[in-house]
Amino acid sequence: MRAAVSLLRNSFGFARIHAKASPLEKIGWEQMKNNPLEPIISSCHSEYHIPKCRFMQYIRSGDTNKRLGMVSENGSKMIELSSKTCASPDMVSFIQQRYCMKSLISSAQFMEVDDVKQDLRLLPPIDSPGKIIGVGCNYYDGCNERHESIPKTPEFFVKFGTSITGALDNIRAHQIAKRIDYGCELAVVIGKKCRHVSRNAAMSCVFGYMIAQDINARDWNVLQGGQTMLGKSLDTFCPLGPVIVHKSHVPDVNNLWIKTIVNGEQRQCGNTKNMIFKIDYLIHRLSQFMTLCPGDIILTGTPAGSGAYRNPSSFLKPGDLVESEIQKLGKMRNKVVNPYA
Known part of the structure; x- marks a missing residue:
């Protein structure tokens, strides 16, 4: 130990x-x-x-x-x-x-x-959230590497609580997923119940922040008919941690660097200032459609550098070590293992 x-x-x-x-x-x-x-x-x-x-x-x-x-x-x-x-x-x-x-x-x-x-x-710093909601393509540099236009509105997806794993736990390379990708994200933890919240009041609904890895089976997202929910919700596909840092200790959440390192090689290096839709807008937008509750988690997107968009592409495989860092929030280390390890 x-x-x-x-x-x-x-x-x-x-x-x-x-x-x-x-x-x-x-x-x-x-x-x-x-x-x-x-x-x-x-x-x-x-x-x-x-x-x-x-x-x-x-x-x-x-x-x-x-x-x-x-x-x-x-x-x-x-x-x-x-x-x-x-x-x-x-x-x-x-x-x-x-x-x-x-x-x-x-x-x-x-x-x-x-x-x-x-x-x-x-x-896990939080292990029973009511909702885990992510937003796709929310970084300018991410859109550039995908050769996609800047979205006019955020596109949301869900992950389920059974996908949560810890900051030092293994990520299972399930046999049903052949193209497993990574994406370090700032995770927002909701602090109070809110519905139809204005953008000006949205940040008052935040409790704190933590690191998340949005592990993703790209073959299910694209090749298997766009099954995004299935591709993102496999067991162990949502490492969280290491702590929840209260918002009072993060004075400028829109200026934090984010990194992902795989097997010692830096794959992602971005900054939250490059988010297309900021946290206040994401909360405002979601609250128009649903009630957000204490403990709900919003994944705010990932910067450029995901394995699918490298040349050549580089997906995770058993034996890989994924290190995730966000300024002020800490660091995670997750090893990729075969599904029976």
Whole structure:
């Protein structure tokens, strides 16, 4: 577990271990002995060791109860909220409780701060959303590489909750999918129930942000009659994590860099400022058609560099290691395995 804990301790956040993850020996931990990210903030700044509104779900060693905690920005310190406050151990229920984040931060200075233990087993930051809604072709550079015109309105799709997997969990290369692609995306977590919300009020409905990989069976999207829902909803095709960062810690969500690295090669390098339809518009648009609820997830699109549009194309296969990063939100590492691993 020491290698996994070292991965937690970096200035962007931390990846996690799913309670149902495969044994560590199967995940390629030799590649993870060193800190994968050089800290960008000096360790002398003590505020980066203070747990803030970066939320995780986890299980203690030898326990079976899901718990909720906050971790510091460098991933070394944590506070368990579910045993020290009235906070629910379930992330969706916690969001529904509508805690005041300023009060929570103020109260945290009086709570016991623990080290992030090596035997901690972290769960998905959110594992039971009511909806997972994605938007296709939402980056200018993505449209350019596809040789497509800029869309006038967003085109939405859905993924199902059973596709969720963790920030260090395996992605299964299902035999039914022959052309498996990747796409790192900023995921928005809805904080309150909303319907017919105006664009000006839309950001008040956001709870926070996390990283998502929109793993996608391109052959089902295109070659099998446009079965987008099936191609995007296979089990393990939605890695999420490593934490949910409250919106108060992300002052400019429209200027965050995004990266995907496959087997050490950088495949995607974009920035959220290149989104065609910004988060406020996406929430406004969706709320005209449906009620958005606490814990719902909106995937906001992926920048250029997906495997299908490389020359030659490059799809994922068993043995590949996919690393996903978004500024301020953390990093994920997912190994692609055969469906029976």
